[in-house]
Amino acid sequence: MTTNTQKAPYKNEALTDFSIEENKKAIQEAIVKAKAALGQKYPLYIGEEKIYTEEKIISINPGNLDEVIGSVSKGTQELAEKAMQVAVETFETWKKVSPAERAEYLFKAADLMRQRKHEFSSLLVLESGKNWVEADADTAEAIDFLEFYAREMIRLSETSIHQPLTQIAGEENKMTYIPLGVGIVISPFNFPLAIMAGTAVAGIVTGNTVILKPADNTPVIAAKFVELMEEAGLPKGVLSYIPGDALEVGEYLVEHPKTRFISFTGSRAVGCRIYEKASKVQEGQIWLKRVVAEMGGKDGIVVDETADLDAAATAIVAAAFGFQGQKCSAGSRAIIVDSAYDEVVGKVIELTKNLTIGLPEENAPVGPVIDQKSVDKIMKYIEIGKEEGTLVVGGSKADGNGFYIEPTVFVGVSPEARIMKEEIFGPVLAISKAADWKEAIDIFNNTEYGLTGSFFSQEDARIEYALETQHCGNLYINKKCTGALVGAQPFGGFNMSGTDSKAGGYDYLLLFTQGKLTSRKF
Incomplete structure (x- = not known):
């Protein structure tokens, strides 16, 4: 027998606001x-x-x-x-x-x-x-x-x-x-x-x-x-x-x-x-x-020159480094059009450098990865990244009695680079430059995965093109590519992202x- 409460429209469980002292x-x-x-x-x-x-x-x-x-x-x-x-x-x-x-x-x-x-x-x-x-x-x-x-x-x-x-x-x-x-x-x-x-x-x-x-x-x-x-x-x-x-x-x-x-x-x-x-x-x-x-996935955020670049940079950093990048939906790639590239990269670098590393129990923005095996895999990819792009933030293990790795950003990365195509599952972001927004979407699709993605733009025609063309199970417009909500955003992807x-x-x-x-x- 269903209760009246259960018959009411479904509503997601509220998240806790930890800025409130009581919480x-x-x-x-x-x-x-x-x-x-x-x-x-x-x-x-x-x-x-x-x-x-x-x-x-x-x-x-x-x-x-x-x-x-x-x-x-x-x-x-x-x-x-x-x-x-x-x-x-x-x-x-x-x-x-x-x-x-x-x-x-x-x-x-x-x-x-x-x-x-x-x-x-x-x-x-x-x-x-x-x-x-x-x-x-x-x-x-x-x-x-x-x-x-x-x-x-x-x-x-x-x-x-x-x-x-x-x-x-x-x-x-x-x-x-x-x-x-x-x-x-x-x-x-x-x-x-x-x-x-x-x-x-x-x-x-x-x-x-x-x-x-x-x-x-x-x-x-x-x-x-x-x-x-x-x-x-x-x-x-x-x-x-x-x-x-x-x-x-x-x-x-x-x-x-x-x-x-x-x-x-x-x-x-x-x-x-x-x-x-x-x-x-x-x-x-x-x-x-x-x-x-x-x-899993090799998810990315595409940004064109008409986008709110502050919002895009914030989304890129949040999607790349939330839970240390250990999400199948993590935005481990950013593809930015040439005319907005330098500005967005500068904002991403600044935001990433402001992230602090510490104990999760103290609510540090960046905590540890899960184990030593993960550390070894991520550090191996960071070394690969040094050969494939320019390291601008991080790149090393971090201090602490745990499995801590610095949030790491590579820029100038080729669309064919391993760090642009292979899932790392750690706090590593690769950024690639595209000549225009259509090429950026082509670069986004250049992976065997197809789980989540984002497109940042203020042009409706471009957004419609992205909605049709970006090949992933969950596509978000002008928002980060992590954080699907039960009932509102059914979650799952294409190709090697699963069934x-x-x-x-x-x-x-x-x-x-x-x-x-x-x-x-x-």
Whole structure:
């Protein structure tokens, strides 16, 4: 039964204004409380059991390497198989639960998370290295996904005929959407609450059972979410939690003949491997597995000479260096027309130099990247960039007991340069010059990705051309290319950015269902 509140028009969760002293004090107190609870041990969740294993995944604060966030039990192939058997068995009862009842668990979880917003945000600050604003947005988006997908499940279920079928005299023809089966959710570190929660509950609310394998860098946030779903009353076995090795656990489950779908967010390389492994029909498998993948991007902002150049420069810096560039939507390229190039570059340099680096818990604009592997990869690309362009800001590791790298800007970069075409996933911005706005759009399209992009201009004809021609899943006009809102800006891209699944959109839940046509003759 839907409440009047749930029937009201959908509204995104409000972001916290930390310029208000009361809010600032609240997040600071939440961080202190979270730090006092660090170092706990977390079990696997498989059906009725909470299993503590001897081998652990140790989660470390990337901004303070002396701080252990927690130790999470590490799954094995044997435990992955156990989770699969539980999920298969539970699916037989869960798929029969009414859509409204399934949605109610999400509404309850959304309410609980809303009450504890700063609690979740503080853990994001400590485990993933997000500052207050980035962490708050992550938590708000998780609430949005819970609320939005619950409403969507009800909407879909209350529509007796989901497609306008041609009616035939003497027959009743209906199309309904039924769940697929057991899904594997492999979630990323960069939105370890929002994307992890959103992908998990999309599968759950549509009647599937889900095995969650979170990112190794942020397993404690995922464990806290699983606890929350348990508190919301979600039946045992609907959601299993099994962190573990990418091959021993992740690939084993991807290849498993009982796996019906895989929902993955991460790198192009891993996404392509999952796609390949999932395509092979295993012995005993009686379906083709569905893969829902979001695989990153090489996103860019195009600026022409008619644009508000101050606004464009501000957007470029925000999109490039928000959460240290560790977003699949990060604007790691800027393509600026010749006549505006020097002015925009000057503004970008000034804004970047004004960014301060420090602890996320102190709300520094720039914090750490996630781990040493990321540091090594980013620094390698910075060295490549020194050969491909002119380094004007940054270019070095930064001080601090963590994985800190200076916000880095290269100018005069060729459209064919590696730092203009390959995803770096760090605080590195490459700027290229175009002869005119059409050439700038051509340069933007010169990549194998197609996730997000921006076009800055005041000319309507040019904007219309960009809307038609810039090839990406999410295109923004006169605004930055990060920060998609659930329900308003369904998120997902083209080409090697994934399978064009639009998370937070009105068709997203259908990806976790299969259409069943029934035709009854009277």
